[in-house]
Amino acid sequence: MASRLRTVETTSAACVQGLSRKFGARTVLDDLDLEIAPGEFIAMIGRSGTGKSTLLRALAGLDSGITGTLTVPGETAVAFQEPRLVPWKRVADNLTLGLRTPDAKAVAAGALAEVGLTERAGAWPLTLSGGEAQRASLARALVRQPSLLLLDEPFSALDALTRISMHRLVLSLWERHRPAVLLVTHDVDEALALADRVLVLNEGRIAHSAAVTVPRPRDRNHPELTALRQRLLTELGVPAEEPSAPVEGDRS
Amino acid sequence: MSASVHDASAAAARPAVAAGATPPTRRAEGRSRRDGWLRIVSPIALVLLWQLLSATGVLPPSKLVSPTTVVHEGWTLITTNNPSYGTLQYSLAVSAERWGIGFSIGTVAAIILAVATGLSRIAEYVVDPIVQVLRSIPLLGILPLFIVWFGIGELPKILIVLLGALFPMYVNTYAEIRGIDPKLGEAARTLGLSWWGRIRHIVLPGGLPGALSGIRLGSFASLLALVVAEQFNTNAGLGFMITQAESFLQNSIIVLVLVVYAILGLLANGIVRLIERKALAWRRDFAR
Numbered sequence: 001m002a003s004r005l006r007t008v009e010t011t012s013a014a015c016v017q018g019l020s021r022k023f024g025a026r027t028v029l030d031d032l033d034l035e036i037a038p039g040e041f042i043a044m045i046g047r048s049g050t051g052k053s054t055l056l057r058a059l060a061g062l063d064s065g066i067t068g069t070l071t072v073p074g075e076t077a078v079a080f081q082e083p084r085l086v087p088w089k090r091v092a093d094n095l096t097l098g099l100r101t102p103d104a105k106a107v108a109a110g111a112l113a114e115v116g117l118t119e120r121a122g123a124w125p126l127t128l129s130g131g132e133a134q135r136a137s138l139a140r141a142l143v144r145q146p147s148l149l150l151l152d153e154p155f156s157a158l159d160a161l162t163r164i165s166m167h168r169l170v171l172s173l174w175e176r177h178r179p180a181v182l183l184v185t186h187d188v189d190e191a192l193a194l195a196d197r198v199l200v201l202n203e204g205r206i207a208h209s210a211a212v213t214v215p216r217p218r219d220r221n222h223p224e225l226t227a228l229r230q231r232l233l234t235e236l237g238v239p240a241e242e243p244s245a246p247v248e249g250d251r252s
Numbered sequence: 253m254s255a256s257v258h259d260a261s262a263a264a265a266r267p268a269v270a271a272g273a274t275p276p277t278r279r280a281e282g283r284s285r286r287d288g289w290l291r292i293v294s295p296i297a298l299v300l301l302w303q304l305l306s307a308t309g310v311l312p313p314s315k316l317v318s319p320t321t322v323v324h325e326g327w328t329l330i331t332t333n334n335p336s337y338g339t340l341q342y343s344l345a346v347s348a349e350r351w352g353i354g355f356s357i358g359t360v361a362a363i364i365l366a367v368a369t370g371l372s373r374i375a376e377y378v379v380d381p382i383v384q385v386l387r388s389i390p391l392l393g394i395l396p397l398f399i400v401w402f403g404i405g406e407l408p409k410i411l412i413v414l415l416g417a418l419f420p421m422y423v424n425t426y427a428e429i430r431g432i433d434p435k436l437g438e439a440a441r442t443l444g445l446s447w448w449g450r451i452r453h454i455v456l457p458g459g460l461p462g463a464l465s466g467i468r469l470g471s472f473a474s475l476l477a478l479v480v481a482e483q484f485n486t487n488a489g490l491g492f493m494i495t496q497a498e499s500f501l502q503n504s505i506i507v508l509v510l511v512v513y514a515i516l517g518l519l520a521n522g523i524v525r526l527i528e529r530k531a532l533a534w535r536r537d538f539a540r
Contacts, residue, residue, distance in 0.1 A: 061442070
């Protein structure tokens with residue numbers, strides 16, 4: 001069965017060996033290996049049902065049905081597709097929920113300032129806009145000072161403009177705090193704008209891995225990115241005629 | 253199976269305002285406060301009409317005494333110790349003690365049961381069917397059995413009040429806890445909350461709206477149970493006063509006790525509304 005070690009390793013931020021997950025007769029993750037270096041930004045793309053979210057849930061410690069070896073740091077934080085703020089706790093109290101540092105309030109105030117939500121600290125989550133709620137969710141992950149940050153399609157429900165500003169925010173936060181990041185997304189352009197390495201997940205295995213060396217901030221028309229986009233879309237099974245279209249209909 | 257007896261007036265009391273709109277919320281709040289005052293106009297008019305009908309002799313005192321007689325009777329019973337009834341405040345204190353003990357124990361037991369069945373499938377399969385079966389038995393029909401089992405002392409009366417509070421409280425809290433988004437529990441786990449931390453920060457506050465509806469319904473149900481329980485084998489309390497008055501054919505005392513019951517019911521309702529306004533502030537701005 002699953003052997004799980006929650007220890008911090010010096011060589012990698014997270015290490016997955018021979019990870020499998022079956023739902024009934026269906027194999028969602030099939031003997032998957034993955035190593036995430038400290039401070040590395042990884043984006044994982046794939047069609048729906050390829051096991052992206054299953055892998056992320058396994059890394060988050062939310063799945064008890066996995067087999068294989070999983071080494072993740074104690075400080076792992078997650079931001080989900082829906083912000084999942086606790087509606088009966090004010091924004092600042094959502095940040096400090098489960099936080100065990102003595103100066104939790106000051107830490108939360110600092111994180112809210114970083115995501116530009118200082119004046120919403122006392123607001124009820126249900127009064128926030130979609131972008132504000134997602135920024136609060138990011139801040140809540142951030143105050144835990146994670147060495148591994150798991151992002152499960154956190155921007156897919158936001159409008160295009162908000163998404164662009166969220167990309168900038170995530171990059172600036174990542175550059176300042178340097179956690180290892182695993183971003184699950186269905187948007188090839190998002191992956192190319194943010195990540196050091198883009199992984200394509202197919203049939204429960206990593207089918208393709210592409211390093212992105214273009215310095216940030218990235219121009220989406222950079223020739224290297226255009227070539228990579230083409231390659232990734234081919235890997236995802238999208239015909240070459242529509243080179244810049246994101247993979248639609250993927251909400252796994 | 254999980255019949256949710258939600259109090260419709262609880263939903264109606266919450267002003268429906270679009271999310272994030274602060275000024276309209278304040279306006280709606282002002283309107284509901286003004287409505288609160290408007291709502292007492294018709295009951296006052298009814299009392300005035302009652303007084304008018306009594307004064308003109310349309311309502312004979314043998315059927316229904318006038319409001320002034322009720323007030324006078326109440327004042328006399330507060331200031332003098334009547335040999336057949338005692339004082340009104342003593343009866344009130346005796347009833348309040350029975351109600352307070354039964355209601356508190358019933359409420360706490362209901363919350364513990366609701367948390368257990370709301371969280372655990374096993375507890376749900378074991379406890380919920382039993383509670384649902386017991387709930388469908390008319391409480392007042394159980395009273396004679398309780399008297400056979402527990403005698404004529406305080407215990408059967410307190411037990412009846414306890415059950416009256418427990419059932420609505422349990423059903424509403426259980427339904428509300430079952431309705432909590434499991435994704436919140438997952439998020440809480442990734443935030444490092446312990447089992448007790450998840451109960452304290454997610455389950456209990458998440459079940460609170462249902463619990464408050466339950467308290468509102470339970471306070472009425474337990475008061476009703478108390479009234480009937482006190483009419484058997486008692487020598488003190490509000491229900492005892494009614495029984496005494498009935499045997500002495502003292503119409504005015506019966507009406508007086510009914511008025512006291514009405515005031516108690518209104519008080520309980522008002523207190524729950526106040527708690528709701530404070531404790532459920534997080535969803536007041538939220539259009540439902």
